[in-house]
Amino acid sequence: MFGFTKQPKRVYLDHAAATPVSAKAAAAMAPYGSLPYANPSAIHREGVAARHIIELAREQLARVLGIRSEGVVFTGSGTESNNLALGGVLEARHKTGVAYGAMEVLTTAIEHPSISRVLAAYQERGVVVRIIPVDETGRIVMTEFEKLLTPQTVLVTVGYVNSEIGTVQPLPALARTIRSFEKTHGTRVIFHTDAAQAPLWLTCQLVALGVDMLSLDAGKCYGPKGIGVLAMKHGVELAPVLFGGGQEFGLRSGTENTPLIVGAVTALLEAQANWQTERERVTALRDYAIEALQTIEGVVLNGDAKERVANNVNISMSGVDAEFAVISLDAAGFAVSTKSACSGAESGGSHVIRAISGDEARAQSSIRITLGRQTTKAEIDACIKALSTHIKATRIAHATLTRS
Numbered sequence: 001m002f003g004f005t006k007q008p009k010r011v012y013l014d015h016a017a018a019t020p021v022s023a024k025a026a027a028a029m030a031p032y033g034s035l036p037y038a039n040p041s042a043i044h045r046e047g048v049a050a051r052h053i054i055e056l057a058r059e060q061l062a063r064v065l066g067i068r069s070e071g072v073v074f075t076g077s078g079t080e081s082n083n084l085a086l087g088g089v090l091e092a093r094h095k096t097g098v099a100y101g102a103m104e105v106l107t108t109a110i111e112h113p114s115i116s117r118v119l120a121a122y123q124e125r126g127v128v129v130r131i132i133p134v135d136e137t138g139r140i141v142m143t144e145f146e147k148l149l150t151p152q153t154v155l156v157t158v159g160y161v162n163s164e165i166g167t168v169q170p171l172p173a174l175a176r177t178i179r180s181f182e183k184t185h186g187t188r189v190i191f192h193t194d195a196a197q198a199p200l201w202l203t204c205q206l207v208a209l210g211v212d213m214l215s216l217d218a219g220k221c222y223g224p225k226g227i228g229v230l231a232m233k234h235g236v237e238l239a240p241v242l243f244g245g246g247q248e249f250g251l252r253s254g255t256e257n258t259p260l261i262v263g264a265v266t267a268l269l270e271a272q273a274n275w276q277t278e279r280e281r282v283t284a285l286r287d288y289a290i291e292a293l294q295t296i297e298g299v300v301l302n303g304d305a306k307e308r309v310a311n312n313v314n315i316s317m318s319g320v321d322a323e324f325a326v327i328s329l330d331a332a333g334f335a336v337s338t339k340s341a342c343s344g345a346e347s348g349g350s351h352v353i354r355a356i357s358g359d360e361a362r363a364q365s366s367i368r369i370t371l372g373r374q375t376t377k378a379e380i381d382a383c384i385k386a387l388s389t390h391i392k393a394t395r396i397a398h399a400t401l402t403r404s
Helices: 023-032 044-064 077-093 115-125 142-148 171-185 260-291 321-333 351-357 362-364 377-403
Strands: 070-075 103-106 127-133 154-157 190-194 214-215 228-231 299-301 310-316 366-370
Touching: 023 260, 044 070, 044 127, 044 228, 044 260, 070 077, 070 214, 077 115, 077 154, 077 190, 077 214, 077 228, 103 115, 115 127, 127 362, 127 377, 142 171, 154 171, 228 260, 260 310, 260 377, 310 321, 321 366, 362 366
Parallel strands: 103 127, 103 154, 154 190, 190 214
Antiparallel strands: 070 228, 214 228, 299 310, 310 366
């Protein structure tokens, strides 16, 4: 209908950008494409039926995340969840009379654009944004983090799993430092994490992580696209950043999408039920891929080798342009990426790798390979072979041009 044609068999290795919809999520959504189609805010029988479905899904997800059902807010994406989390906290504080210039936020230089750009906008209003140092693997330097907390700190936002290099941050340790600071200084600091890359491989229970708010995106964990979640503990004060009919406890106006909510919750429940088993299986494939790639001359691993999400492989290739490599692999039948797809419109290399290495050439030559539920060892072997061939051809061509 829209011009899609049957393609030769391809290998999809960009699961951090988007995943297919699982059979369970698709089956769960199917009955709700036509019925109940009513607006969940309506008071007639059809509207009440739609509302019942949404609230049941909300309760199921809240139970898995370890929070009250009113702490689950459905949004249009992980990006929107992050905007609501950050803007909601700052606007709520501002409404109590706290000036923007009297508020401080702590974050890192390697966050997703839906974090960094929100904070850049608030910097223009006077909010002070302090950057938490990270080491060469992307892990937060804990001793430096402690020094940055002040009585003016109102919000800390740190990604659970970095979307580009896969580094996992020590959220419980950060939370303990924050709570100790609060106790000593009599302040309240909201701790938020972008957990879009986490549900398939790590626990997302807020109490276990020590966070106050957690953002999720169903399209990253075998759910439908166009639906996100902001999960929060009881007592977090937020102001809306989107205005209209006051849906989602007044925090996210707009008619709720019943089928997408059902599909999202089904996918998230499936992910959290199976993350330990899946992590063990996919980690073995990831480590196999990393070991094989590191045998190629000039290839270096980006991110932490151990504190790394199960499905992420990110490498830099000396003397090789990353975008050209991705195009070459695409032509050979493999889908990989250069950086976060949400940064794809930006020119230049990875801001994450630039921040952790200070090496522009390394930032320009990085590619991300992210595995999924269906990824096989044979597919990894084939991809590495194609990449190795491209790297060798590129270097031969460069050497020839240099001699001439």
